[in-house]
Amino acid sequence: MLKKLKSIPEQVIRLAVILVIIVVVFVIVRAELVPDDFGELGHYRKGAVDEIASLELKYAGQETCEMCHDDILETKSNGYHRSVNCEVCHGPSAKHSEAPDEFLPSAPRKRDFCPVCHEYLPSRPTGFPQIVSASHNPVKPCITCHEPHNPVPPETPHECSACHAEISRVKSISHHAYLECKTCHEVPEQHKLDPRGNAASKPATREFCGKCHAEENEDYPGVPQIDLAEHEPRYVCWQCHYPHMPEAK
Ligand code: HEC
Numbered sequence: 178m179l180k181k182l183k184s185i186p187e188q189v190i191r192l193a194v195i196l197v198i199i200v201v202v203f204v205i206v207r208a209e210l211v212p213d214d215f216g217e218l219g220h221y222r223k224g225a226v227d228e229i230a231s232l233e234l235k236y237a238g239q240e241t242c243e244m245c246h247d248d249i250l251e252t253k254s255n256g257y258h259r260s261v262n263c264e265v266c267h268g269p270s271a272k273h274s275e276a277p278d279e280f281l282p283s284a285p286r287k288r289d290f291c292p293v294c295h296e297y298l299p300s301r302p303t304g305f306p307q308i309v310s311a312s313h314n315p316v317k318p319c320i321t322c323h324e325p326h327n328p329v330p331p332e333t334p335h336e337c338s339a340c341h342a343e344i345s346r347v348k349s350i351s352h353h354a355y356l357e358c359k360t361c362h363e364v365p366e367q368h369k370l371d372p373r374g375n376a377a378s379k380p381a382t383r384e385f386c387g388k389c390h391a392e393e394n395e396d397y398p399g400v401p402q403i404d405l406a407e408h409e410p411r412y413v414c415w416q417c418h419y420p421h422m423p424e425a426k
Pocket residue numbers: 237238239241242243244245246263264267270271273274275277278281282283284
């Protein structure tokens with residue numbers, strides 16, 4: 178008998194001992210430590226249901242705010258923040274909803290709050306509005322420029338020159354100084370917010386420049402004229418004349 182035992186490899190015996198310990202511990206835990214009402218209704222403690230139900234409510238839910246702040250809810254539900262619930266920003270407000278005079282929720286007025294969602298992160302979906310807060314209008318709180326309940330991105334100042342500074346500077350001292358950019362480019366309003374998603378158009382044909390230069394032009398009298406059929410007909414005009422600084426010499 179003992180001989181037989183000795184012939185079993187040592188590691189198998191150790192495994193067997195561990196197995197026995199596990200079984201014993203399992204039996205003890207099952208019998209002594211699992212609460213009595215566990216498993217009566219399912220794989221959970223029956224008593225837990227009442228315990229959870231008796232916890233104090235902290236979040237009231239957005240529908241509750243509507244009772245007293247319907248104007249704000251209305252503003253928000255038509256704006257970019259429609260999917261962000263009130264209590265995401267104002268914190269749990271159940272107590273406030275029951276006794277508004279006694280408890281006031283906080284309002285996140287400081288600059289460090291909004292970047293929680295809007296700071297640039299490569300892992301955020303492209304298209305989600307993101308900023309680099311270190312360089313995006315630093316110092317001032319975000320809400321000086323953005324209304325938190327309806328954050329419409331404000332208009333970029335200075336029309337085109339805000340971004341196309343060099344072109345506007347060059348054009349402003351050229352023969353085309355008095356032509357607005359939109360004389361030659363159709364620019365969707367959204368181009369100023371999302372330039373790549375909303376491209377501006379560019380002139381495509383010789384006839385476009387010919388509108389002014391091939392015939393007498395009432396709006397711009399004295400425009401130097403060319404014969405469209407004769408003047409270098411094999412090329413488009415801007416292969417020779419930079420449109421933002423056209424030279425004839
Ligand atoms: C029963 C009415 C009532 C309900 C419901 C209610 N509020 Fe108010 N709330 C008030 C009143 C009244 C004030 C104004 C107190 C004051 O002007 O001092 C107020 C003020 C506030 C303020 C301003 C705090 C500040 O610093 O100026 C915030 C934020 C606010 N409520 C958020 C909420 C949110 C979020 C909800 C929904 C979860 C909500 N309220 C639900 C009545 C209510």
